Amino acid sequence: MDLDILKKKYFFMPDATRGAVRYLTTKQLEETGTEAIVTNTLHLLIHPGPDVIQQLGGIKKMMGWNGIVFTDSGGFQLFSLLHSKKWKGKVHDNGATFRSPKEGNTYELTPESSIDIQIKIGSDVLVTLDDCRDTNLSRKEAEQSVERTLKWAYRCKNHFDKEHGGTSKTGKLLTCVVQGANYSDLRAYCAKELVKIGFDGYNFGGYVVDSDGELVVEEMSAMIENIPKDTIKYAMGVGKPEDILKAAEIGFNLFDTVLVTRNARHGTLYTSEGVLRIKNSDMGLDKRPVDINCNCECCKNYSRAYLHHMLKNEEATALTLLTIHNLTFYQNLIAKLNGDI
Numbered sequence: 542m543d544l545d546i547l548k549k550k551y552f553f554m555p556d557a558t559r560g561a562v563r564y565l566t567t568k569q570l571e572e573t574g575t576e577a578i579v580t581n582t583l584h585l586l587i588h589p590g591p592d593v594i595q596q597l598g599g600i601k602k603m604m605g606w607n608g609i610v611f612t613d614s615g616g617f618q619l620f621s622l623l624h625s626k627k628w629k630g631k632v633h634d635n636g637a638t639f640r641s642p643k644e645g646n647t648y649e650l651t652p653e654s655s656i657d658i659q660i661k662i663g664s665d666v667l668v669t670l671d672d673c674r675d676t677n678l679s680r681k682e683a684e685q686s687v688e689r690t691l692k693w694a695y696r697c698k699n700h701f702d703k704e705h706g707g708t709s710k711t712g713k714l715l716t717c718v719v720q721g722a723n724y725s726d727l728r729a730y731c732a733k734e735l736v737k738i739g740f741d742g743y744n745f746g747g748y749v750v751d752s753d754g755e756l757v758v759e760e761m762s763a764m765i766e767n768i769p770k771d772t773i774k775y776a777m778g779v780g781k782p783e784d785i786l787k788a789a790e791i792g793f794n795l796f797d798t799v800l801v802t803r804n805a806r807h808g809t810l811y812t813s814e815g816v817l818r819i820k821n822s823d824m825g826l827d828k829r830p831v832d833i834n835c836n837c838e839c840c841k842n843y844s845r846a847y848l849h850h851m852l853k854n855e856e857a858t859a860l861t862l863l864t865i866h867n868l869t870f871y872q873n874l875i876a877k878l879n880g881d882i
């Protein structure tokens with residue numbers, strides 16, 4: 542697989558958290574125009590576990606998916622669960638030790654184990670473990686997060702190259718995460734230091750919107766200005782359609798967000814005329830498609846009224862159709878950025 546394409550085009554990656562985009566078959570996923578997905582290392586670590594995935598031939602074989610698969614490092618989800626005290630465990634200089642609330646097993650996630658797990662999952666693009674914290678960090682906390690992120694990135698790269706033979710042996714790419722919270726100079730410093738280690742891509746980590754929900758444009762620019770042009774530039778967790786366009790203008794080319802699929806399930810739909818709430822009572826007799834300008838299976842065949850009725854009655858078919866629509870809307874936005882339509 543030619544992964545260099547990831548450095549040349551725009552991609553939107555839906556979240557296949559546990560190796561599935563919720564409510565879609567892999568064929569339906571392909572039909573939305575999706576070419577790459579991102580899976581969640583932490584959730585796959587807990588179930589079914591990396592050894593099981595490896596025995597089953599890897600996540601792509603399991604899904605019957607021929608496109609590109611990213612794995613995150615597991616850090617973002619784990620650290621936010623630990624910092625918010627939803628899960629028990631602690632973050633330390635060597636990674637994190639934690640207990641899964643479901644079956645009570647104890648796990649240790651280190652830079653090295655994070656790489657091993659991602660290799661076993663069988664993704665195409667790996668992400669280094671980073672020290673991801675909350676939004677409003679003090680300068681000192683942000684500096685600590687950057688230093689740890691750099692140390693862990695170095696350890697990940699070293700392990701990937703020495704234990705697994707790097708890209709030449711595995712055919713996989715390794716990307717890293719730029720931290721630095723709301724301090725643009727720290728973002729710039731972190732990016733520069735990571736470039737010295739050398740990665741296939743640079744991902745903007747931490748929170749991408751401020752407390753007012755505004756994209757952190759200045760911090761994102763500080764990263765872009767300090768990394769090579771011909772590389773993967775992933776704005777993790779971006780976001781709303783207008784934020785994707787803004788991030789693309791800054792220089793990012795990869796995006797993902799849970800909003801697309803989550804909003805679909807709640808009946809919040811993206812259309813060429815703005816956001817549509819299919820659960821609203823005025824949809825009950827509306828014979829029009831969700832979006833007259835959309836060519837997806839949902840818009841070609843069904844009325845707003847029918848979808849309204851199904852969603853009100855929690856029919857799983859509605860969740861499938863609405864997810865297909867929202868994802869198609871996003872992939873069309875990306876196709877426009879690529880100049881394909």
Ligand SMILES: [Zn+2]
Pocket residue numbers: 831832835836837838839840841865866867869
């Ligand atoms: Zn549609």
